[in-house]
Amino acid sequence: MxxxxxxxxxxxxxxxxxxxxxxxxxxxxxxxxxxxxxxxxxxxxxxxxxxxxxxxxxxxxxxxxxxxxxxxxxxxxxxxxxxxxxxxxxxxxxxxxxxxxxxxxxxxHHRGEAIAEVVSAVPLTDAQLQQIKSSLSSEAAGNVVIDAKVDAGLIGGLVVKLGSRMIDASIRTKLNNLKTAMKGVA
Missing domain, CATH: 1.10.520.20 (N-terminal domain of the delta subunit of the F1F0-ATP synthase)
Incomplete structure (x- = not known):
């Protein structure tokens, strides 16, 4: 407990x-x-x-x-x-x-698994989910369970959260970063 x-x-x-x-x-x-x-x-x-x-x-x-x-x-x-x-x-x-x-x-935790939250703009295929799982398994040093969600607002790409780590490769974030960079130039 x-x-x-x-x-x-x-x-x-x-x-x-x-x-x-x-x-x-x-x-x-x-x-x-x-x-x-x-x-x-x-x-x-x-x-x-x-x-x-x-x-x-x-x-x-x-x-x-x-x-x-x-x-x-x-x-x-x-x-x-x-x-x-x-x-x-x-x-x-x-x-x-x-x-x-x-x-x-x-x-x-009881099963020795790590939960990875994967958010994509469109539903991912089983093959894509398996590829993500195998990539994350080497990082997590164990079995990874994928919790897949869809957020059309991402426009494209993925956001992956595994424990305290997050990888944001979404088009929305890239556009926001570009927008911020462009404001700095003007």
Missing amino acids: AQESTLVSGIAGRYATALFDLARDAGQLDAVARDLGELSAMLAQSSDLVRLVRSPVFSREEQARAIGAVAEKAGFSDLVRRFLGVVANNRRLFVLADAIAAFKTLLS
Whole structure:
């Protein structure tokens, strides 16, 4: 626990650590990770769900009932359903996205993996992701898990974050740097 607490912090970190410990003890790490991945995707796709977890307008009971219905409909494991119930009853649903991210961090550390966040302007192919993974594996001295995201605002190129290191090879950044340089010339 002491080592895990240095990986994640804050309210979200405490919830993630508690869920991680329960899932590890119950031998359900993979099932919980899968359920949290689905929940994360739901949050990314549904503005109504985001409003439910972030808005203080909803009562504790309304939030608990709604998130319970979502978990039931999605077929989440009993452990994840109980976790969501506790978070909702404690009026902490607003930290859900951060708790999911913290759980992923704990799980990756437990498995000896490094998480690399790769943001691109367009979706990358499996071959491209594999090439990035193999390049990063030599840097990370271990297994690397790619968390691929798309941001059309990059225009082109990639932004790669691995631990505290970031490589920004996006067209947007290059244009911004050029713009800044041009202001200095004028």
